[in-house]
Amino acid sequence: MVGGRVSYGSVADTIGAADDADIVDFLGAVMDVQRMLSALTIPVAHEYGISERGLGIVFLVHAGLDRPGLLHEYLNVLPSTITSDIDKLITAGLLRRTPSKTDRRVTRIEVTPRGADVQQESLRRLHEFFRAKVAGVALEELHDCIATLRKLSGVPQSPVPNPLR
Secondary structure, rough: EEEOOOOOOOOOOOOOOOOOOOOOHHHHHHHHHHHHHHHHHHHHHHHOOOHHHHHHHHHHHHHHHOOOOHHHHHHHHHHHHHHHHHHHHHHOOEEEEEEEEOOOEEEEEEEEHHHHHHHHHHHHHHHHHHHHHHHOOOOHHHHHHHHHHHHOOOOOOOOOOOOOO
């Protein structure tokens, strides 16, 4: 990440550069995965009366992006959009604002117990999917896929910490 923006590397392999068909295949596969994730997470978001992005914000806050400025930079949206989303999530009882313990000028965002419930329900549904539908994919293949996606994105490690690791 450079200056709050993700930098992307070029797509090439040992044989040569990817052609247009390879890029279209890649984009199609990424969109298929995104659709699959949405199909699993949108129902949870709707059960709690929030948007899919709102659910993502709950995950990001839990992972440590606990200030509005960090969220708007990571999601590449306007600060007013994040403020509105946070307000909706607070109204839904999923997040709360708290003053920083070290700097009273800083407001931090925390996940409430209800927010943790929505996150756990999403993770449970994703876990069920991986257990039932992706049983034919070995853990090593999943790790290789993650590494390949990181390589293609030009971001070798997620800027968002994984609180489960």
